[in-house]
């Protein structure tokens with residue numbers, strides 16, 4: 265079974281979603297937290313330091329269950345009971361976007377027994393790759409953990425949790441696989457489209473490559489790849505690249521959907537305004553770095569809405585590319601909306617909001633690559649069609665003749681079948697041009713091409729505008745008798761069919777030259793064309809509005825089947841009228 269491009273696209277896309285879904289399911293299902301007595305954010309003074317001995321009246325629960333996403337110092341407390349001696353892991357739920365954290369561990373008597381630190385801005389090596397998890401051995405007893413987080417901003421609400429090591433190790437590997445494969449795909453796509461940009465010089469490829477690269481920078485920093493693998497601890501790689509990505513996205517959509525000042529003036533100005541807005545937000549992000557991730561959120565919402573509205577408007581005008589783009593847009597927007605609108609997951613021990621964001625971006629960039637590929641194919645097809653089509657009449661042009669006639673010739677040569685060609689020329693066409701003007705001459709050519717097209721009715725018959733007011737009809741596997749009857753039919757039809765201009769009836773006639781050969785290895789195609797041309801010349805000489813046959817053609821015909829019609833010989837040219 266052969267798949268169409270669209271079916272392949274849907275199928276591949278379906279697999280991607282299935283894979284991501286299974287990955288998420290695995291991360292969610294395998295892990296179980298310990299049983300907590302209580303856990304909440306606490307209010308402290310700015311200068312507060314965790315005591316060596318913790319008294320119960322020292323901590324005050326925070327009235328709000330959430331902390332500010334624009335960063336700062338925050339304290340969290342959780343108390344729990346450990347049933348049996350085991351290795352445990354302390355990590356954060358919801359997000360890895362934490363600059364610096366410290367877990368202070370207290371035993372049942374309230375004595376501080378340990379401290380575990382980490383974070384993106386911290387130089388400590390993570391024991392679990394791409395995670396903030398820290399290992400600790402607990403004995404059966406009561407414990408309290410005070411956690412301090414300090415960050416320029418948070419992507420979502422970090423929520424410390426404790427889980428047995430076995431379940432944790434098993435659960436995080438799925439998330440890590442998703443991260444590494446996803447980022448690998450994004451890297452490959454951005455590299456591919458950058459190379460394409462340099463080879464094809466199409467700006468659309470550059471916008472796409474930059475967009476994907478910036479998304480990759482954002483995701484790989486947020487998901488700790490940059491800090492864990494490359495020891496790059498620059499926190500703002502999370503927020504700044506997304507501002508550039510937003511601008512590139514709008515520019516990409518405008519190029520993909522062909523949004524120009526003339527075709528879609530409102531969308532065009534809206535697109536430029538969005539890019540202007542992103543430029544302002546870039547300046548604001550530098551001035552107010554704590555707010556930079558918040559600007560990203562708004563920018564992502566703005567470019568998604570712009571893409572959706574543009575895609576919808578262009579799709580409603582029947583653009584297939586816009587319809588496919590809408591799918592790509594939704595595949596990002598829907599999960600991305602989830603990622604930016606929710607700030608915490610309940611009951612998902614190792615899933616981070618960044619994972620949802622990664623899946624959203626990954627789905628869209630893959631889909632956009634398909635749409636861009638589809639567009640490139642369409643463009644190639646259109647260019648191919650344009651290169652072989654005559655703009656005025658819509659029939660094939662001489663370029664096509666050059667490429668197509670060789671194939672027909674080889675076929676007839678192999679099968680030893682007759683190959684016929686009719687050369688057609690409009691009579692006294694110059695007079696029509698001179699008397700009525702060039703535009704009437706053009707309409708006359710369209711009129712003649714229309715009648716010729718009706719006469720070349722078999723699938724293998726090909727009509728070509730040879731140049732000026734000359735046409736050629738190629739008839740492979742066709743004996744002279746049939747070719748002659750076609751020429752005669754078309755001559756009569758043109759003579760009979762009136763051509764009107766401004767209620768004036770103009771008389772149009774044509775002259776035809778017919779040539780037929782059975783190709784052999786000593787012959788070239790040009791002998792066939794030359795024969796038809798000579799026959800046409802004779803037709804013009806004999807007073808026009810007639811069909812002439814090149815003499816060799818008649819010899820070929822008599823060798824094959826007796827001619828049905830009576831053809832009189834005239835100096836190498838046979839004439840019928």
Ligand SMILES: Nc1nc2c(ncn2[C@@H]2O[C@H](COP(=O)(O)OP(=O)(O)OP(=O)(O)O)[C@@H](O)[C@H]2O)c(=O)[nH]1
Nearest residue numbers: 689690691692693694695697702703705706732733
């Ligand atoms: N309107 C129009 N005229 C064209 C086009 N291509 C060629 N011509 C004109 O076609 C005319 C051809 O004139 P001639 O070659 O003298 O032939 P004719 O007037 O048809 O005379 P005969 O062929 O001898 O019957 C020229 O005036 C060209 O300028 C075209 O695409 N549009």
